[in-house]
Amino acid sequence: MSPDAGTPTRLVRTNEDDDAFRSALIKLIPHMRAFARSLCGDATIADDLAQDAMVKAWGARASFQPGTNMKAWSFMILRNQFYSDKRRSWRETQLDQEAAERTLVAVDDPAAPLALDEMRMALAMLPAEQREALILVGAGGFAYDEVAAICGCAVGTAKSRVSRARRALHEILLSGAYERDGRPASDAMAAILSEAERLKHAL
Amino acid sequence: MIDHRPRTEHQQATAAFDEGHLRQQAIGVRLRQMFDAVVNEEVPDEFLEILRRADQRGSEPG
Numbered sequence: 002m003s004p005d006a007g008t009p010t011r012l013v014r015t016n017e018d019d020d021a022f023r024s025a026l027i028k029l030i031p032h033m034r035a036f037a038r039s040l041c042g043d044a045t046i047a048d049d050l051a052q053d054a055m056v057k058a059w060g061a062r063a064s065f066q067p068g069t070n071m072k073a074w075s076f077m078i079l080r081n082q083f084y085s086d087k088r089r090s091w092r093e094t095q096l097d098q099e100a101a102e103r104t105l106v107a108v109d110d111p112a113a114p115l116a117l118d119e120m121r122m123a124l125a126m127l128p129a130e131q132r133e134a135l136i137l138v139g140a141g142g143f144a145y146d147e148v149a150a151i152c153g154c155a156v157g158t159a160k161s162r163v164s165r166a167r168r169a170l171h172e173i174l175l176s177g178a179y180e181r182d183g184r185p186a187s188d189a190m191a192a193i194l195s196e197a198e199r200l201k202h203a204l
Numbered sequence: 205m206i207d208h209r210p211r212t213e214h215q216q217a218t219a220a221f222d223e224g225h226l227r228q229q230a231i232g233v234r235l236r237q238m239f240d241a242v243v244n245e246e247v248p249d250e251f252l253e254i255l256r257r258a259d260q261r262g263s264e265p266g
Contacts, residue, residue, distance in 0.1 A: 019259075023255070023259070026255070027252070027255070030247050030251050031242070031243045031244070031245070031247055032243055034242055034243070034245070034247065035239045035240075035242035035243045038242045039238075039239065039242075048248065048250075048251075051251075052250065052251060052254050055251065055254070055255060056254060056255070056258045059255060059258050059259070060258070120231075120234045120235070120238055121238065135235070136235065136239065139231075139232045139235040139236065140235045140236045140238065140239030140240070141239065167228055167231065170231060171224075171227060171228065171231060174231070193227060193230045193231055193234065194227070194230070196230035196233055196234065197223070197226040197227045197229070197230040199230075200226050200229050200230060200233075201226055
């Protein structure tokens, strides 16, 4: 509604705009890969997803508002891509618990500590919407309103998903409800408890 | 004779809350480690190659 003269919106993107956007996008790639891995687990599928999202983000660069959170913006694109791929390929079968575990358990780094592996398995047992909300807050460092924007839900919903996820994850780790190579896994909770001890002494 | 408890109910509740809080913090630490392990991986060259191709396509006329 503002008159053409004096409007701060530039209608023509300059090469400098694109260069700045490209540099920022390249810096976000490691984070997009991590978020993709947490959504679909399998490292190869996750990289395909992150690459698709990166190309989408590049193509949509004109719609990005400079000064807003580009990480949240790129994660929203990635998440939308993930769910639209999922709708396309898994239209008939809901992702079942077993499949979720199979993929989320995949670890790229064979030297990854056992406890992290078990954390992945415990995460795999959470409903997808709780898992993604917890990862965004707990690992991605997003605020609840940003999580709400990324996941397309209300801020209150984001908060309650995170808090339910936290409680459920604690329960799962405590009970050792998952198994590893046929034996109950308790190493993850032991690691959590020793980490809690360490934090206590660090206070 | 009375088993004197130095901690009041309130103190116990506070301690339990702190313990739960610490555990949640510890879970948070693990979550971040898991996420950061991927963030710190070297990005495959493919990514920049794909971005470069998308970039060229975008600047072609038409």
